[in-house]
Amino acid sequence: MDKLQKQALQVAKEIVVKFIEVGRISPTNFQENFAKIYNHILETITKSCESKSE
Structure with a gap:
């Protein structure tokens, strides 16, 4: 898993946790x-x- 995938995973986790809350x-x-x-x-x-x- 590269750096961007790890960052996306962390952000997605935080968003989903907030949405569940x-x-x-x-x-x-x-x-x-x-x-x-x-x-x-x-x-x-x-x-x-x-x-x-670019």
């Missing part, structure tokens, strides 16, 4: 939502890094 995500649909959030964050970080290197 406020009732936006339930433990029953955690897996579905976590994957979507993680993938979106990773995509955003990757695009951001690519645009900076």
Whole structure:
């Protein structure tokens, strides 16, 4: 796992925990939502890094 994946994983975890705390995500649909959030964050970080290197 590279650095960007680790960062995306940490951010996704924090977001999902907050969403669970406020009732936006339930433990029953955690897996579905976590994957979507993680993938979106990773995509955003990757695009951001690519645009900076151009």
